[in-house]
Amino acid sequence: MAGTVDALFIFLTLLSVVMTVAIFATVLFFATKYRRRAGVEAEQIEGSTILELAWSIIPMGIFIVIFVWGAVIFFEERTPPMASTEVYVVAKQWMWKLEHAEGPREINALHVPVGRDIKLIMTSQDVIHDFFVPAFRMKQDVVPGRYTTEWFRATKTGTYHLFCAEYCGTSHSGMIGDIVVMEPAAYDAWLAGGGATGTLAQNGSALFQQLGCPTCHRADGQGRGPNLVGIFGKPVQLEDGRTVIADENYIRESILAPAAKVVSGYKPIMPVFQGLVSEEQLSTLVAYVKSLSQAPSGAAGSSLTTAASSSSAMQNP
Amino acid sequence: MATAAAVNVDTERENYLNSTYGIRSWLLTTDHKRIALLYLVSITFFFFIGGFFALLIRLELLTPAGDLVLSDTYNKLFSMHGQIMVFFFLVPSIPAVLGNFLIPMMVGAKDLALPRINLISWYLYIIGGALMLHAMVLGGVDTGWTFYTPFSTSFSNTHVIEAGLAIFIAGFSSILTGLNIVVTVHRMRAPGLTWSRLPLFVWSMYATSVIMLLGTPVLAITLVLVVLERSLHLGIFDPTLGGDPLLFQHLFWFYSHPAVYIMILPSMGVVSEIIPCFSRKRAFGYSAIALSSIGIAVLGFLVWAHHMFVAGISLYSALVFSLLSYLVAVPSAIKVFNWTATMYKGSISFDTPMLYAFGFIGLFTIGGLTGLFLAALGIDVHVTDTYFVIAHFHYIMVGGAVMGYLGGMHFWWPKISGRMYPEFWGKLAALIVFIGFNLTFFPQFILGYLGMPRRYWQYPPEFQVLNVLSTAGSTILAVGYLLPMAYFLWSLRYGKVAGDNPWGAAGLEWKTSSPPPTFNFDYEPVVTWEAYNYHEIPAPEEVNA
């Protein structure tokens, strides 16, 4: 996507250069040609409706083109592909904590294989931060209290800057890191090299058991809580008649404040886990619930290539 | 103050400066012209403080490492630079100085509609300013001028409450100024002065005042809520307590976007006066320019969330705000085209005010065009929160608003003081400002696109060259700003005595003496001519010949 973003940028730069030169040149030309000379009077001209219409409508037309072009890019930035590999990001003053779905954890660095769609699911432990990778033309605020997402597909190996781009206090400018894009083989080696702590979903499953969730959330549908198998990404009918999509934010909210969106036909008796689980633990639980809706072949997406790298952001209204 | 101005015999004539003496006659004045001067001194003071902070910022950024000040200090520097420049310099600058001074004269009145409210507004400004200074002396604020929550409410260890209250009070001052201007324009116009005969400066100031009236209160309540939240540990914006940080951003930007139009519309009004005068002809497209001012004021209230495209708003909100942002660009473009067209078949001279007007057109055009970049969703994702945005708004605020302000100060200085500034130095300063400004801020567009985030105390070494260029430019810019300070002061005693109308300008303010008498006119103005009647007014050279 860096390419498509740059294309619009170049177009806008050219347009700006043309307009700037045109205005400068016209002003200079008029200033010279009509400079004050003895005996030469200025001509009083009221205006010209035709000109007013022309230089209102034509710019507006150009602006609409730019708007549509920018919107199309934005749509793509905001729409992660279905089979993206997920990485959970927790930002805190003043560092980035990242957890791969496959399990490894990183601080201030993210190793990814080239050509794979990566979707970042991010939240903050304290203030608003922003996950900014200039090389990928991607940026998204990381907000406490909810998940925001962005995605990319790196097309070239290398190491790229990661910056925090929302002012967050003393070490805002120190909250930087590296995105390390590797050949798939090198990535697999890196993956295997770290200590095996289990995938995010596996850890989530263990925590799910530990917290007693299966007591109510039974897979046979007989429990006091809804069956969680296959619900992720699907619409859910709520008690009050609303329908919501069971996305990351819904799962998260249902753990932290279960009474907010009670599923139709169930009582609001789920305990509140606010303050009892950390952000990292929440990520594992969300990953686990997601895994209950995925084909058994696992969470890792296919390592396809093609096209430019991309970036995006997704969020609730 | 100006009591020392009466040296030359010509200025011995009684005017607003020498009619009464003593500090009480100034501090308790209700004369709009004296209040304008009180504001002039105050905002200049704050301009230099804000400018000093800017210099420190640029000095720190000479090197990639943070080696001049601590990171916390740097964070305070950019925060207070922004707060002081926006709330204590730019917002009041033209409205409270030139607007206060000129609008009553431009409409043919003896004073603004509410003179005592005018004085109260200055005192509010001073109280707000004093609180701000106090907060600074105690250690400052480090939230950024944007006060984003939950950092400002729950995490910052600085004087957020005091700074918030200071800005609240200054905002109230701003509301009263706007109130006065709207009532004056509606009710105090001289007989024969219809709306379509008003100077375009008055139209711009009217539009500005409408924004001040309707927008500032929202900032006020937002700051109140932040202060309450911080002091009482409420949870309106704090996610750990169930609140929403984005609610703050919506409320904040609902004012702060129209605020940028408060800062630019008056300068546009100044340019609309200067260009006709130094082209000796009526403004091209008077109605278009006047209506564009109103259009900008109205549309400006509809685009606030374009500051939040990556903040976590929905895709559809983003689309709506992007489209509206393009809409609001159209009236500004219309103005630029009309000013340029005004020069067509004019009779153009290059006095200092005109040079500033040229500079305004060029720099505002660049700033406005880069706004098109930011309004494009796909591009904004990349360049928001980087130096690209900083460059964009400084091109408008400094390249546009400040140049308009300086142009206006030079244009009306003879009217205000009765003296001419030295033309050579005026032109030189204008040139230095233009060069220094571009050198300071153009590299920042590139820095932003390359990915340097804003509010960074330290940065990766590859950004250093552009930063050094920018800092070099800022020192030149500083010289350009110091020069007018010096020669305006010099001119009070040694400047050539200006007559009633040294520029041969149209407008009622030029039909009275320089400096004007306390009640503006020695007669009752009655207007029987259209605005910008330059076909009837001889050019200065012809008068002086």
Next chain:
Amino acid sequence: MSDTSVAVETHESEQEHLALRHHFVTVEQQRNSSHLAMWLFLATEVMFFGGMFCAYLIYRIWFYAEFAAGSRSLDITLGTINTAVLICSSLTVALGVRAAQMGKRKLLVVLLLLTLVLGLAFLGIKGVEWYAKYTEHHIPGSTFNVSDLVQDYPTLHIDPRHEQIFFSLYFAMTGMHAIHMIVGVGLFLYLTYKAWKGTYGPEYYTPIEIGGLYWHFVDIIWIYLFPLLYLIDRKPLH
């Protein structure tokens, strides 16, 4: 009027002087300017309160249950009485304007004093309500405790954090309103004093009019606050 003729003349010439300040050309111009100024100021006040109303409405939609419970915990009787008190005070103000127009100084003073009394009554009743909130530990901050509401409405599963937002906004909104009332009281103290001195009469009563406008506005804010804070969702909560 029962004043002596000299006093009448003094008052009349003072009124003329006040009715036409030096920078205005006609009395009409001054009067219209004052009115326009007050209306514009009230528009700014609408925007000021509007920010809070906006926040309140958004959170009401998000945290419906907690806000309903919070509303229920407010004293609707006192709220209704206060509404009546304010409406009556607006009546006395309007009658006061008429008294000034007709030159009835004593009546004007009485009506202004009544307005003051009613305004102070409002503030007093508000104080009583707030004190009740204090004893119930519903004031946000370190003493905040809504276990009573959680118990009273078990089916709602009240989240105390969200409840706290209701009360934060409740106190912010009624607090801001009360501050505006206090300013109004101060304003009317001044107006009463001046009225008693005979400053206002048929020639000049603009301050009464625009003071009245301000007072009516504060009243209208309350008329919005009352249903939004107290009356929404009075039906039985499931």
